[in-house]
Amino acid sequence: MSAARQRTRHDVLSEFRSAEIMAAARSVFAAKGFADATVDEIAQVAGVAKGTLYLYYRSKRAIYLASVRSGLEQLLARLRDELAGVSTVKDRIRAFVRTRLTYFDEHRDFFRIYYSEFTNLLNVLPASQRFVREMYEQQIAMLAAAIDGASDRGAMRPLDAGKVALVIAELTRGLNGERALRGSTRTVDEEVVFVVDLIWNGLER
Amino acid sequence: MSAARQRTRHDVLSEFRSAEIMAAARSVFAAKGFADATVDEIAQVAGVAKGTLYLYYRSKRAIYLASVRSGLEQLLARLRDELAGVSTVKDRIRAFVRTRLTYFDEHRDFFRIYYSEFTNLLNVLPASQRFVREMYEQQIAMLAAAIDGASDRGAMRPLDAGKVALVIAELTRGLNGERALRGSTRTVDEEVVFVVDLIWNGLER
Amino acid sequence: MSAARQRTRHDVLSEFRSAEIMAAARSVFAAKGFADATVDEIAQVAGVAKGTLYLYYRSKRAIYLASVRSGLEQLLARLRDELAGVSTVKDRIRAFVRTRLTYFDEHRDFFRIYYSEFTNLLNVLPASQRFVREMYEQQIAMLAAAIDGASDRGAMRPLDAGKVALVIAELTRGLNGERALRGSTRTVDEEVVFVVDLIWNGLER
Amino acid sequence: MSAARQRTRHDVLSEFRSAEIMAAARSVFAAKGFADATVDEIAQVAGVAKGTLYLYYRSKRAIYLASVRSGLEQLLARLRDELAGVSTVKDRIRAFVRTRLTYFDEHRDFFRIYYSEFTNLLNVLPASQRFVREMYEQQIAMLAAAIDGASDRGAMRPLDAGKVALVIAELTRGLNGERALRGSTRTVDEEVVFVVDLIWNGLER
DNA sequence: TATGAATGAGCTTTCATTCAT
DNA sequence: CATGAATGAAAGCTCATTCAT
Numbered sequence: 001m002s003a004a005r006q007r008t009r010h011d012v013l014s015e016f017r018s019a020e021i022m023a024a025a026r027s028v029f030a031a032k033g034f035a036d037a038t039v040d041e042i043a044q045v046a047g048v049a050k051g052t053l054y055l056y057y058r059s060k061r062a063i064y065l066a067s068v069r070s071g072l073e074q075l076l077a078r079l080r081d082e083l084a085g086v087s088t089v090k091d092r093i094r095a096f097v098r099t100r101l102t103y104f105d106e107h108r109d110f111f112r113i114y115y116s117e118f119t120n121l122l123n124v125l126p127a128s129q130r131f132v133r134e135m136y137e138q139q140i141a142m143l144a145a146a147i148d149g150a151s152d153r154g155a156m157r158p159l160d161a162g163k164v165a166l167v168i169a170e171l172t173r174g175l176n177g178e179r180a181l182r183g184s185t186r187t188v189d190e191e192v193v194f195v196v197d198l199i200w201n202g203l204e205r
Numbered sequence: 206m207s208a209a210r211q212r213t214r215h216d217v218l219s220e221f222r223s224a225e226i227m228a229a230a231r232s233v234f235a236a237k238g239f240a241d242a243t244v245d246e247i248a249q250v251a252g253v254a255k256g257t258l259y260l261y262y263r264s265k266r267a268i269y270l271a272s273v274r275s276g277l278e279q280l281l282a283r284l285r286d287e288l289a290g291v292s293t294v295k296d297r298i299r300a301f302v303r304t305r306l307t308y309f310d311e312h313r314d315f316f317r318i319y320y321s322e323f324t325n326l327l328n329v330l331p332a333s334q335r336f337v338r339e340m341y342e343q344q345i346a347m348l349a350a351a352i353d354g355a356s357d358r359g360a361m362r363p364l365d366a367g368k369v370a371l372v373i374a375e376l377t378r379g380l381n382g383e384r385a386l387r388g389s390t391r392t393v394d395e396e397v398v399f400v401v402d403l404i405w406n407g408l409e410r
Numbered sequence: 411m412s413a414a415r416q417r418t419r420h421d422v423l424s425e426f427r428s429a430e431i432m433a434a435a436r437s438v439f440a441a442k443g444f445a446d447a448t449v450d451e452i453a454q455v456a457g458v459a460k461g462t463l464y465l466y467y468r469s470k471r472a473i474y475l476a477s478v479r480s481g482l483e484q485l486l487a488r489l490r491d492e493l494a495g496v497s498t499v500k501d502r503i504r505a506f507v508r509t510r511l512t513y514f515d516e517h518r519d520f521f522r523i524y525y526s527e528f529t530n531l532l533n534v535l536p537a538s539q540r541f542v543r544e545m546y547e548q549q550i551a552m553l554a555a556a557i558d559g560a561s562d563r564g565a566m567r568p569l570d571a572g573k574v575a576l577v578i579a580e581l582t583r584g585l586n587g588e589r590a591l592r593g594s595t596r597t598v599d600e601e602v603v604f605v606v607d608l609i610w611n612g613l614e615r
Numbered sequence: 616m617s618a619a620r621q622r623t624r625h626d627v628l629s630e631f632r633s634a635e636i637m638a639a640a641r642s643v644f645a646a647k648g649f650a651d652a653t654v655d656e657i658a659q660v661a662g663v664a665k666g667t668l669y670l671y672y673r674s675k676r677a678i679y680l681a682s683v684r685s686g687l688e689q690l691l692a693r694l695r696d697e698l699a700g701v702s703t704v705k706d707r708i709r710a711f712v713r714t715r716l717t718y719f720d721e722h723r724d725f726f727r728i729y730y731s732e733f734t735n736l737l738n739v740l741p742a743s744q745r746f747v748r749e750m751y752e753q754q755i756a757m758l759a760a761a762i763d764g765a766s767d768r769g770a771m772r773p774l775d776a777g778k779v780a781l782v783i784a785e786l787t788r789g790l791n792g793e794r795a796l797r798g799s800t801r802t803v804d805e806e807v808v809f810v811v812d813l814i815w816n817g818l819e820r
Numbered sequence: 821t822a823t824g825a826a827t828g829a830g831c832t833t834t835c836a837t838t839c840a841t
Numbered sequence: 842c843a844t845g846a847a848t849g850a851a852a853g854c855t856c857a858t859t860c861a862t
Contacts, residue, residue: 031328035240039853049827112327119321122385170383174375180327202407244836254844265836445650449857459823470857526734532727532795533646576793577813584785590737612817654832664848
C-alpha cells in the first residue's frame with residue numbers, strides 16, 4: 001500500500017509535469033511555429049529548467065510531435081463518440097462538422113499547430129510523422145463509414161462515400177482556418193447550420 | 206542612345222538574374238520550407254554567389270515573400286481573365302474552381318509554399334506579410350462579385366455571396382492539398398466535374 | 411557490543427558499496443575514457459542511484475582518481491613482494507618485468523585507465539593527481555634500489571641504476587600497450603623471456 | 616596570368632589560415648586534451664571567428680585528427696629520409712632513435728597529442744582514427760625493414776626484426792614521455808648515446 | 821543513508837548577413 | 842556589379858551536481 005501510494009504520488013507528479021510541458025509546448029508552438037519556437041522558451045513557460053524537458057521528451061521535435069498526437073487522439077475519440085450517438089446520414093454529417101468546428105474552437109492553440117503540420121505532409125515524410133497523415137485519414141474513413149450505404153438505401157444521391165467524406169473534411173478544415181484567420185464572427189452553431197445545409201442540399205436525392 | 210542600349214542590356218541581365226533567383230528560391234523553399242531552406246542552397250541552385258542574392262533582395266525572408274507574391278499575382282491575373290470570359294453563375298464557379306486547380310497543378314512548387322504560408326496567417330502578422338492574406342481575400346472577393354446578384358435574379362438559392370465564395374475557395378484549397386498529398390489520381394477535369402456538380406446542387410434553387 | 415556489531419555491519423555494507431562502485435567505475439572508465447564516461451552509467455553498472463555515488467566520492471574526478479590509486483597501490487604492493495623474493499640482479503629484473511606484465515594482463519581495465527592517465531601527466535598537474543606520478547616514480551625507485559650496487563659488485567656493466575630502471579619500466583609499459591593494442595599473441599612468460607634476455611644482454615658485463 | 620595570380624593569392628591566404636588554425640589547435644589540444652579543449656579557445660588562439668574553423672574543418676574532431684595526421688606525416692617523412700642516409704644496422708637504429716627523440720623534442724605540442732592519442736588506440740576504433748595506428752605500424756615496419764637481414768648476415772644476434780623494431784619504438788616512445796614528463800635533463804644526443812649503447816649491446820653478436 | 825528528478829552552465833554546430841577585393 | 846570568406850549570434854542538447862523526500 002505504501003508502495004502503491006508512493007507510486008501514485010510519483011505518477012501524479014510526473015503527469016503533472018508532463019502536462020505542464022505539453023501545455024507550454026502547445027502555446028509556444030502555436031505562437032511561433034516549430035522552427036521559431038525555442039526550447040528555452042517552452043521551458044520558461046512550463047516553469048521548469050531546460051534540462052527537465054529532456055527528461056520527458058527526447059528532443060524538440062519529440063515534444064512537438066507529442067503535442068500534435070495528443071490533440072489528434074482527443075479529436076478522434078470525440079468524433080467516434082459523437083458519430084456513434086446519431087443514426088441518420090444528415091445527423092452524422094452534422095455531428096462530424098460540429099465536432100470538428102467545436103473542438104478547434106476550444107483548442108485554438110492545437111489548431112494552429114495541426115494546421116501548420118499539414119504543410120509538412122506535402123513534403124517527404126520521415127516515418128515519425130506519418131501518423132499525422134494516418135490520423136487524418138482515419139477521420140475521413142470514420143465519416144465515410146458513417147455515410148456508407150446511404151446512397152444504396154436511397155438516402156443520398158449516388159456518390160462515392162469516400163470522396164464525399166473527403167470534401168466535407170476539407171471543407172470543415174477550411175472553415176476552421178477561416179474562423180481562426182478572420183476571427184469567428186459567427187457562432188459554431190450558425191456555422192454548422194450554414195455548411196450542413198449547403199452540403200446536404202448538394203447530397204440529397 | 207548608347208546609354209539607353211546599355212541600360213537595356215543591363216535590365217535584361219538583371220531581370221534574368223532575378224528570375225533565376227526566383228526560380229531557385231521557389232524550388233528550394235518548396236522542398237525544404239522556409240526554415241530549413243538555406244540561402245547557400247538557393248544561391249547554388251540559382252548559379253550565383255551568395256552575396257549576389259543580397260544585391261537583389263534585402264534578406265532571406267524578402268526572397269521568400271517575393272516568391273509568394275509573384276505566384277499570387279499570376280494566379281490573380283488568371284482568375285480575372287477566366288472569370289471575365291464566362292457569364293452564368295455556374296460557369297463562373299466552374300471557371301474559378303478549374304483555374305485554381307489547374308494553376309496549382311502546373312505550379313506544384315508554388316503551391317507548397319503558398320499552402321504552408323497559410324499557417325503563418327494564423328499568427329500575428331508582420332505588415333510585410335499582410336499581402337498574402339489580402340491577395341487571398343481578393344480571390345474570394347472576385348468570386349463573390351462574380352456570383353453576386355445571382356440570388357436576386359433567382360439563379361441561385363438565397364445565400365450570402367461572400368459566404369458561398371469563401372466556402373468554394375476553401376474547398377478548392379482543400380482539394381489542391383489533397384491532390385498534392387495523395388497524389389492526383391484524377392485529372393483536373395474530373396475533379397472539376399465532381400466538385401462543381403456537388404456545389405451547384407447545393408446552391409441551385 | 412551491539413553498537414560495535416552495527417558499526418561493523420555498517421562498514422561491511424559501506425565497503426561493499428564502495429567496492430562495487432569502484433569496479434563499475436573501472437569498467438566504464440576503461441571502456442569510454444574519463445571524458446566520455448558518464449556518472450549515470452557508472453551508477454547503473456554499480457547498481458546504485460546516481461546520488462549515492464556522491465555519498466562515497468566528492469565528484470566524478472574523485473571516483474576516477476580513486477580507481478587509479480587503488481590499482482596502483484595493488485601493483486606497488488605486488489612489486490614489493492615479488493622483488494623481495496629474489497636476490498640476483500637478473501632475477502630481480504625478471505621479477506619486475508613479469509609482475510608488471512602479469513598484473514596488467516590480469517587487469518586490462520585498470521591498464522587502459524592507467525595508460526591513458528599518463529597523458530595527463532604531461533600537462534600541468536593539479537595537485538590531486540600528483541600521486542599518479544609519484545607512484546610511478548616509486549616503482550622505478552624500487553627497481554633502481556633492487557639493482558643498485560650491482561655495477562660496483564661487477565654483476566653488471568657500469569651504468570646508472572636509475573636510468574636503467576627507467577628504461578626497463580618504460581619498456582614494459584610499452585610492451586603492455588602493445589599487448590593490449592595488437593592483442594597478446596604471446597604468453598606473458600614468452601614475453602618475459604624475450605625482453606629479459608634482450609635487456610640482460612645489454613647490461614651484462 | 617591574372618587568374619593564376621588570383622588563384623595563388625587565394626591559396627596562400629587559405630593555406631595561411633589553415634596553418635594558423637592548425638597551430639592553434641595543436642597548442643590548445645596539447646594543453647587541454649581533446650575533451651577539455653573548446654572550439655572557442657582554438658578560434659581565439661587562431662585569431663579567427665568560431666565559424667571560420669568550420670569553413671576549414673568539418674568538426675572539432677576533424678580539426679583534432681588533422682593535427683595528429685599532419686604531425687605523423689612529417690615524422691614519417693623524416694624517418695624515411697634519415698634511415699635512407701645510413702647503411703649499417705647500428706647507424707640505422709641510431710638514426711631511428713635520434714629522429715624520434717629530436718622530432719618530439721622540437722614539437723612538444725604535437726607529442727602531447729600523439730601520446731594521448733595512443734590511449735584511444737586501446738579502445739574500439741572508429742575507422743576515422745585507424746590511421747593513427749597504421750602510421751605507427753609504418754614507423755615500426757620501416758625500422759624492421761632497415762634491420763632485416765642483419766641477423767642472417769651475422770651483423771646481429773638471431774632475433775626477429777619485427778620484435779626488435781617494436782621494442783625500440785616502444786622504448787623511444789617511453790623515453791619521449793619521460794623527457795616530457797620530468798623535463799629533459801639530458802640533451803637528445805646524450806640520450807641517444809645511452810639508449811643506443813644499451814640496445815646495441817643487447818643485439819650485438 | 822539512499823534516491824533520482826531537477827537543474828542550468830556550457831558545449832558544438834549552423835547559417836543569415838556583411839564587406840574587402 | 843559579383844564574389845565568397847569571414848563573422849558571431851543563437852540554438853539544441855548533455856550531464857555533473859544538488860537536494861527534497
